[in-house]
Amino acid sequence: MPLRRIRNIFWWLLVVSLLTISIFLALGSPTSPTAIASVTHLEPAPGEILYRSQTKLDDQSGHVWQVVLFKQIYPGQNTSVNLRLVGFPNSAELIHPQPLKITTASGQVFTAVDVFLDEAPAPTIGQYDFQTILPQLPNEPLQLAIPLPGQKSINISVPYPVVLEWREVMRDGA
Structure with a gap:
C-alpha cells in the first residue's frame, strides 16, 4: 500500500509540475513579439x-x-x-x-x-x-x-x- 501511495503522489507532482511549466512558457513565449515603449x-x-x-x-x-x-x-x-x-x-x-x-x-x-x-x-x-x-x-x-x-x-x-x-x-x- 505505501508504494502505491508514493507512486500516486509522484504522478500527481509530475502532472502539476508539467502544467506549471507549460503556463510559464505560454506567458513568456519567445515567439510572441513584445514591444513595450x-x-x-x-x-x-x-x-x-x-x-x-x-x-x-x-x-x-x-x-x-x-x-x-x-x-x-x-x-x-x-x-x-x-x-x-x-x-x-x-x-x-x-x-x-x-x-x-x-x-x-x-x-x-x-x-x-x-x-x-x-x-x-x-x-x-x-x-x-x-x-x-x-x-x-x-x-x-x-x-x-x-x-x-x-x-x-x-x-x-x-x-x-x-x-x-x-x-x-x-x-x-x-
Whole structure:
C-alpha cells in the first residue's frame, strides 16, 4: 500500500509540475513579439525639453536594438525629431552617412537622412532625421531597413503600438 501511495503522489507532482511549466512558457513565449515603449518628458537644461519614446526591438537575425524616437525643443531654435538605433553586442556595424529606409505595411517607402555625416559615437549606432517623415507615416506597422556594406540591410519591424507612441511624441510640446 505505501508504494502505491508514493507512486500516486509522484504522478500527481509530475502532472502539476508539467502544467506549471507549460503556463510559464505560454506567458513568456519567445515567439510572441513584445514591444513595450515608454514616452518620457525631460528637461535636461532650463528651457530645453526632450520628449522620447524608447523600446527594444529585434532585427531579422534576433539581435536586439534599442529604438529611441526623440523630439528636442530648444528655446529660440527649431525643433528636431530624430530616430536613434543602438545595436547591442554582436549587432552589425553601421556605415555613415547612409539613409534609413522605412516601409509601411501598405507598401509606402520613405527615406530618412543619416544625422551622423562622418562618424557615430559607436559603430553600432545610427541616428536619422524624422522631422518631416513622421507626420507622413500612416498609423500602421513599419519596417526599418538599416543599410550595410554590399547592398545588404538589417530589418527591424516596428509594431503599431510603437508607431502610435511616436505620434504622441510628435504632438507633445507642439
